[in-house]
Amino acid sequence: MTSTLPGTTTPDDPSVTPAAPAASATPAALGGRYVASALVPGRFAQLRYALTSVGRALRAASGALWRLLLIGLRTAARFARPVTDVVGPAGWLTLVAAVVAFSISRAFGWVEFTYLATTLLAALLVAVVFIFGRATYQVSIALNPHRVVAGQRALGEMIVTNTGAKGLLPARMELPVGEGLAEFVIPGLAAQGVHDELFAVPTHRRAVVVAGPAISVRGDQLGLLRRTVRWTDPVELFVHPVTTRLASSAAGLVRDLEGEITKKITNSDISFHALRAYVPGDALRNVHWRTSARTGQLMVRQFEETRRSQLTIIHTLESVAYASDEEFELGVSVMASLALQVIREKTNMSVVTEERQLVTGTPLTLLDDSSRIDPVEDRYPTLRDFARDATRRLPAPSVVMIIAGSQTELLQYRTVQNLFGPDTKTLAFRIEAGAQSRLSKVSGLTVITLGQLGDLPSILRRANG
Structure with missing residues (x-):
């Protein structure tokens, strides 16, 4: 018999409960519960x-x-x-109305709406008959002439030929002319039959008028269904701006002299002018050694500059620069008149606008490009920004002409003048329709206020005098 102390237990005692594992027990000792958690x-x-x-x-x-x-x-x-594409706006409206009427009749049992839907659908079915058929047309458009001055008369002719072996029923043709639309009824044509139609082209203002394409139209009289066939390409009519003839050199240009001498003295050219004392920085190739040896002082050559004239016309198209459309058109006419005279004198020239640089190879190409000019909105913050960007890659000009409207302040002309050197002659054309034409000079800037195109030749002679 084994004796124990009070309050103690033996390992063999079944009533003994094992103690909880210590905090340092290993995961393996904890069994599957640790692994699952x-x-x-x-x-x-x-x-x-x-x-x-x-x-x-x-x-x-x-x-x-x-x-x-x-x-x-x-x-x-x-x-x-x-x-x-065959269904016109009226046809779509009719179809939608038929669907709505049929839905109302089904929802409320109103027989009247059933009749309405049936009538609308029947109208569409009847219109289908009018769009069938095949035409054997050959259509040509001729404009006489292709180029006119604003205000002159221009006519066009549309010739329709039936190239098929069978006759054709009457048909309707549409021809867009500018912003308008001309409609023609082509009568029934026998095989190889020809029919022609004359029409007037609006030429009251400068523009490029597009005539065409000519299309034939088949469809019902209500316009529910409409089938079109295109027969021609568009044809352009150039309506040139009104210009005035200027006297030779009326703009005061530097003559295109192929090496003609100017009054400007330079250190490098081909026309000898005089000798002067050497200044540090002068090129040694210009030293005149014989004179230097005789005088005991270095002497260098001076030359008179020779150059070809280069004219640049800066024409702003900003609508805010002009008080009216009439003033804008007068500005285009002034630009075209000046440029035409420069082209006739065979002087190098560039004409720049906010949209592009105009083609100045021949008078015809210049006038065609002038016909495409339209006002612009907010292309550049100032006139100076436009002039600087437009002339950045152009040759240095000997004459600069700035054309703007009456809403352009004189200070803006001056800022453009400062972009070029002091040897560049600058003329500012201030277009003010209806005003008294006058000439003034402000700090080396020649300002020409022009109220009508007819005053341009005389005022240019004054500016050149």
């Missing part, structure tokens, strides 16, 4: 990754289905276009 965060991460992958796959699949749907709609629209 450690794997819970990893399972959540795997589940989250799986859900993310599924979401990404669903988004990709939905995107692919949406793209396929768009492709299908585009394909269906392409195949349906020959049919939908």
Whole structure:
């Protein structure tokens, strides 16, 4: 018999409960409960990754289905276009009204709306008969002349020929002319029959008038269905600006002299002028050694500059620079008149606007380009910014002409003048329709205020005097 101390137990006693493991117990000693609790965060991460992958796959699949749907709609629209293009605005309105009337009749049982829907659909079906048929036309458009001055008369002719072996029923043709639309009724034509139509072209203002394309129209009188066939390409009519003839050298140009001597003295050229004392920085190749040896002082050559004239016309098209459309057109006429005279004198010239640099190879190309000029809005912050950007890559000019409207302040002309050297002659044309033409000079800047085109030759002679 084994004796124990009070309050103690023996290991063999079945009533003894094992003590809790110490804090330093190993994971293996804890069994499967520790391992399961450690794997819970990893399972959540795997589940989250799986859900993310599924979401990404669903988004990709939905995107692919949406793209396929768009492709299908585009394909269906392409195949349906020959049919939908035939339906005019009145036809679509009639179709929508028929659907609405039929829906109301079904919803409320109103028989009257059923009759209305049936009548509208019947009108569409009847209109289908009018769009069938095939034409064997050959159409040509001729303008006489192709170029006119604003205000002159211009006529056009449309010639329609039936090139088929069978006769054709009467038809209707439409011909856009500028902003208008000319409509012609072509009578029935026998085989090889010809029909011509004359029309007037609006030429009251400078523009490029486009005539065409000529299209034949088949359809009902209500315009529900409309089938068109294009027969020609557009033809352009150039309406040139009104210009005035200027006297030779009226603009005070530096003559195009192929080496003519000017009054400017330079250190490098071919026309000898005089000798002067050497200054540090002078090129040694200009030293006149014989004179230097005789005088005991270095002497260098001076030359008179020879150059070819280069004229630059800066013409702003900003609408805020002009008080009216009439003033804008007067500015275009002044620019064209000056440029034409320069081209006749075979002087190098550049004409720049906010839109582009005009073609100045021949008088005809210049006038054609002038016909395309339109006002612009807010292309450059100031006139100086426009002039600097437009002339950056041009040769240095000997004469600069600035053309702007009456809303342009004199200070803006002066800022443009400062872009060029002191040897550049600058003329500022201030266009003010209806004003008294006058000439003034401000700090080396010649300002010409022009109220009408007829005053340009005389005022230029004064400016050159």
